Amino acid sequence: MHVETLGDGKPAYTIVACVHGDETCGWHAFNRLKASGIAVREPVKFVLANERAFKLGFRFCDADLNRVMPGDESSEKHEERLAARLQRELRGTTVLDFHSTESRGCPYAIVTGEDDASLRLARSTGLDRVVDMSLYGGGVTQDVTGVAVECGYYDDEDAATMAHRILLHFLGAEDIIDHDHARSTPTLYEVFGEAEGRGYTFLAENFQQVEAGEVFATKNGVDRRADHDFYPVLMSTHGYTDRIGFKARRVGPVETLLST
Ligand SMILES: [Zn+2]
Structure with missing residues (x-):
């Protein structure tokens, strides 16, 4: 796991990429943001979650990280140990979690619960659709306030471009950077x-x-x-x-x- 903070102090927000190691769009989005030299009003943390799988080009090594939260520090499985560390890293922060997918219909947001905080974050993504997956639970946002986004069909250049657009919109809407935005009015599924x-x-x-x-x-x-x-x-x-x-x-x- 690689953790990097833009700005000084204790971040209230965490941006997560590569929960699935082969879904790199969020990581590209972060690097584009960093390269742009944009100023942040408050610190924001970026986490490259499954760094080992990312480097190998795998979705995961031993288990699907998105399905093993909150994990187990003493497990023999890489992702179960990683989940426990990731859980600590996310605790007390608001989370945006980037994915890409092999299904069509992107982009859209995913929440686990229809509470105000989750739905407001879905609006901050600027996207038109939000899916409540709480029936199946799991996911790295299940124990924190957060939203996941599916940025594109396959992990291609378009997914990275969409991830960058969503990241800028989200940070603008949450008042972390200066960026034109209009909170969307997504339809909930x-x-x-x-x-x-x-x-x-x-x-x-x-x-x-x-x-x-x-x-x-x-x-x-x-x-x-x-x-x-x-x-x-x-x-x-x-x-x-x-x-x-x-x-x-x-x-x-x-x-x-x-x-x-
Ligand atoms: Zn994924």
């Missing part, structure tokens, strides 16, 4: 289940409603039909080994949910 199965070709579109009876995936010439309406989220042909992805309901604009 709430994950309520998953579409299980392996080896399927995903045929529908993420964030576009699939209606009961509609074919949304296929395998060896056999169609998979929806048994109820849902919005596909993080669904893909190759993204997961044992599921096509997640099913969500569309809740509506987050403004209607904020208490003030």
Whole structure:
């Protein structure tokens, strides 16, 4: 794990990159920010989480870091030990966690909970969609106030450019840097289940409603039909080994949910 702070003092914010070692967009975004020499109004911490996997070009070494929080200091598994260190590093700060994905429909934000603080952070990303994944829990933001962002399909140049844009917007909206921003009014999608199965070709579109009876995936010439309406989220042909992805309901604009 590599930790670097811009500005002086104790940071209230942590920006996290490479929880998955092969998702480097957040790290590129940080380096672009640093190279620009931009002034910060208050200190902000940057964490290259899974540095070992990053250097190897792997998603992870022994276990998925995003699934093993809060970790175990004495584990034999690299990511379980790392999770415990990362947990300490994040404690007491507000977190923005960068990812890229093998599913289409990016960019969007992910929260674990529909509390005001999480939804306000989703607005600070400037993105139009936010997914509540709290049903499946986990993730490095589960025990802190935070938001994750999926910046792009595959970890390419476009994902890095999007990550940089989101980073500037977020830091501007949170009043850490001087940057033009307009808090977005994202639509909230709430994950309520998953579409299980392996080896399927995903045929529908993420964030576009699939209606009961509609074919949304296929395998060896056999169609998979929806048994109820849902919005596909993080669904893909190759993204997961044992599921096509997640099913969500569309809740509506987050403004209607904020208490003030
Ligand atoms: Zn990821």
